[in-house]
Amino acid sequence: xxxxxxxxxxxxxxxxxxxxxxxxxxxxxxxxxxxxxxxxxxxxxxxxxxxxxxxxxxxxxxxxxxxxxxxxxxxxxxxxxxxxxxxxxxxxxxxxxxxxxxxxxxxxxxxxxxxxxxxxxxxxxxxxxxxxxxxxxxxxxxxxxxxxxxxxxxxxxxxxxxxxxxxxxxxxxxxxxxxxxxxxxxxxxxxxxxxxxxxxxxxxxxxxxxxxxxxxxxxxxxxxxxxxxxxxxxxxxxxxxxxxxxxxxxxxxxxxxxxxxxxxxxxxxxxxxxxxxxxxxxxxxxxxxxxxxxxxxxxxxxxxxxxxxxxxxxxx
Ligand code: SF4
Ligand code: SF4
Numbered sequence: 001x002x003x004x005x006x007x008x009x010x011x012x013x014x015x016x017x018x019x020x021x022x023x024x025x026x027x028x029x030x031x032x033x034x035x036x037x038x039x040x041x042x043x044x045x046x047x048x049x050x051x052x053x054x055x056x057x058x059x060x061x062x063x064x065x066x067x068x069x070x071x072x073x074x075x076x077x078x079x080x081x082x083x084x085x086x087x088x089x090x091x092x093x094x095x096x097x098x099x100x101x102x103x104x105x106x107x108x109x110x111x112x113x114x115x116x117x118x119x120x121x122x123x124x125x126x127x128x129x130x131x132x133x134x135x136x137x138x139x140x141x142x143x144x145x146x147x148x149x150x151x152x153x154x155x156x157x158x159x160x161x162x163x164x165x166x167x168x169x170x171x172x173x174x175x176x177x178x179x180x181x182x183x184x185x186x187x188x189x190x191x192x193x194x195x196x197x198x199x200x201x202x203x204x205x206x207x208x209x210x211x212x213x214x215x216x217x218x219x220x221x222x223x224x225x226x227x228x229x230x231x232x233x234x235x236x237x238x239x240x241x242x243x244x245x246x247x248x249x250x251x252x253x254x255x256x257x258x259x260x261x262x263x264x265x266x267x268x269x270x271x272x273x274x275x276x277x278x279x280x281x282x283x284x285x286x287x288x289x290x291x292x293x294x295x296x297x298x299x300x301x302x303x304x305x306x307x308x309x310x311x312x313x314x315x316x
């Protein structure tokens with residue numbers, strides 16, 4: 001399995017939000033869900049793709065190298081728009097509908113404003129990176145989290161990384177939407193110390209309409225993981241007008257009761273607007289979901305609602 005490769009869009013060290021202790025999180029690319037509030041929309045596509053970051057771009061007047069780099073002529077000078085410093089700058093506009101993600105424009109962009117998102121890495125390469133951080137894991141009770149995207153969409157690679165991490169004595173967590181075929185979930189069970197498991201919405205029809213897939217598979221997999229002895233950190237993104245009502249949290253409480261013995265902790269993640277600015281990076285010009293973040297009072301109410309049922313609940 002030395003040659004097995006995964007498509008990765010980031011590896012982040014010193015994470016303290018992806019499970020216990022200090023962790024290094026491996027983000028695999030590709031996800032079958034389309035959460036409108038996704039805070040890493042660059043993770044959704046399964047292929048390596050061209051991204052752009054406004055904050056790094058010098059503008060076409062000062063630079064403009066990308067305009068001539070595209071052999072298909074897909075990059076043009078756009079109208080002036082505000083830079084982070086408030087200046088009016090003409091940025092490049094990319095016709096993403098005809099782009100074949102060849103990367104020629106990214107290769108001439110010195111500040112890496114245009115960049116290719118998604119690296120094909122071998123398990124060996126990833127493990128070399130993870131082993132560098134092992135002293136921090138040992139010191140803090142941390143470990144490795146395999147995340148995404150949906151890491152179980154690359155089940156063999158995820159399994160290989162988990163096996164190798166366990167053989168190195170590392171704590172392992174799988175951060176998953178739960179929307180994966182049971183055989184993929186079952187294969188990683190013996191090597192996953194913890195599942196960071198998203199429950200985004202308890203109403204399957206609403207789940208399908210907003211996120212693109214129903215929730216039955218997710219709930220079934222959670223029940224099976226619990227029955228097989230897996231451990232959970234349940235993650236609930238609290239999204240205004242979607243799942244933040246008292247009634248909806250009663251549905252959460254009812255389901256969590258079924259897997260109570262397997263739940264170490266419930267984490268409520270208040271919606272925030274970070275994903276909004278990141279959507280621009282995809283150059284897709286899509287409509288973006290924007291809402292006011294839930295208030296601290298509402299978050300406390302929802303935490304109290306689940307805590308009153310005997311669950312340990314954290315917010316962040
Ligand atoms: S080459 Fe890069 S920095 Fe220069 S204009 Fe194009 S995107 Fe901006
Ligand atoms: S990645 Fe797309 S826009 Fe850039 S050079 Fe290739 S085809 Fe053109």
